[in-house]
Amino acid sequence: MKQENASIYPGDEPHVSVGPFARGMRDAIPIGLGYCAVSFSLGIAAGNVGYTVFQGFLLSLLNVSSSGEYAGIVLSAEQAGFIELALMIFVANARYLLMSFALSQRFAPDATLFHRLTIGFGLTDELFGLGIASKGYLNPTYMYGAFLTSIPLWAVGTALGVYAGNVLPPIIAEAMNVAIFGMFLAIIIPPARKDPVVLGSVIVSFALSLLAAVWPLTASISSGTRTLFLTVIIASAVALLFPIKDDPDGEITSEPGESPGEETA
Numbered sequence: 001m002k003q004e005n006a007s008i009y010p011g012d013e014p015h016v017s018v019g020p021f022a023r024g025m026r027d028a029i030p031i032g033l034g035y036c037a038v039s040f041s042l043g044i045a046a047g048n049v050g051y052t053v054f055q056g057f058l059l060s061l062l063n064v065s066s067s068g069e070y071a072g073i074v075l076s077a078e079q080a081g082f083i084e085l086a087l088m089i090f091v092a093n094a095r096y097l098l099m100s101f102a103l104s105q106r107f108a109p110d111a112t113l114f115h116r117l118t119i120g121f122g123l124t125d126e127l128f129g130l131g132i133a134s135k136g137y138l139n140p141t142y143m144y145g146a147f148l149t150s151i152p153l154w155a156v157g158t159a160l161g162v163y164a165g166n167v168l169p170p171i172i173a174e175a176m177n178v179a180i181f182g183m184f185l186a187i188i189i190p191p192a193r194k195d196p197v198v199l200g201s202v203i204v205s206f207a208l209s210l211l212a213a214v215w216p217l218t219a220s221i222s223s224g225t226r227t228l229f230l231t232v233i234i235a236s237a238v239a240l241l242f243p244i245k246d247d248p249d250g251e252i253t254s255e256p257g258e259s260p261g262e263e264t265a
Contacts, residue, residue, distance in 0.1 A: 019141070020141045020142040021141045021142065021145040021148075024141070024146040024147075024149070025145040025146065025148055026145075027130060028127070028130065028145070028146035028147075028149040028150045031126045032152075032154070034126075035126075035150055035151075035153050035154035035157060036153040036154065036157035036160075037157065038066060038157065039060055039066070039156075039161065040157045040158070040160055040161040040164070041161060042056075042060070042066060042070060042161060043158040043160060043162040043163075044161045044162075044164065044165045045070065045073050045161075046059065046073050046158065046165075047161065047163075049073060049076065049077035050077075051073070053159045053166075054159075055162075056158045056159050057155045057156070057158060057159035057162075059158060060155040060157070060158035060159075061152070061155040064122060064154055065093050065096070065124065067092040068089045068092040068093045071088045071089055071092045072089055080225075084225060087228055091231050091232060096123055099125075100119075100123055102128075102132065103132060103138065104116050104119075104120070106137065106138040107138055108137040118144075119140060119144075122143075122147045122151060127143070127147070127150060130146055131143055131146075201234060205234050209230060212226045213226070
């Protein structure tokens with residue numbers, strides 16, 4: 001006899017002792033531990049520009065993005081305006097719009113707008129991968145469990161970084177700023193080694209950033225504004241020159257030199 005009111009989510013059957021919320025918390029433990037280590041370097045950078053431990057914690061709790069947070073830290077150090085700050089963080093985090101659209105297709109048709117918006121707010125590259133890999137409809141409570149594990153650890157790591165920067169000798173704290181660049185190198189090197197288009201984009205961005213910093217017409221512009229314009233220009237040029245197209249079967253195919261099916265942080 002067919003059971004009434006059966007769950008539409010795989011893994012939620014009555015005989016399963018661990019619910020989706022607990023499974024989400026469990027599955028996100030490795031992600032959370034990695035976040036804590038990475039955000040520590042962000043905390044060092046935030047502490048060096050005047051953030052308190054609580055401000056660093058709140059910064060990471062409300063903006064779960066390494067690139068977005070670092071852009072915000074740099075711009076706040078330069079006393080940039082709110083519009084410039086908002087535009088820079090929007091550009092840095094624009095990919096999450098696409099991830100949110102893709103993940104929302106995995107929800108059951110009756111999933112509420114509240115669930116879709118809330119999960120879109122807390123989405124990151126790694127949590128997107130966790131959600132998109134699930135079979136069947138994605139249970140919102142599974143993602144909430146993953147958020148509860150990973151996002152607080154991200155915020156705690158930042159707070160610890162700020163605290164460490166405040167108690168360590170200044171020369172050591174300054175030296176630890178190198179960790180932030182190591183974090184971004186760890187992000188760009190793996191895809192750059194596999195994809196010549198990404199490698200070329202990285203090299204061009206380095207060269208244009210240096211040129212914009214020394215060219216008299218752009219040197220007087222704040223570094224945040226220069227980064228904003230260069231990001232939009234380079235990303236738009238690469239998207240036009242090396243688009244990723246859909247094949248007739250609906251699978252994503254890359255232009256020559258690209259590696260389909262590989263994701264970057």
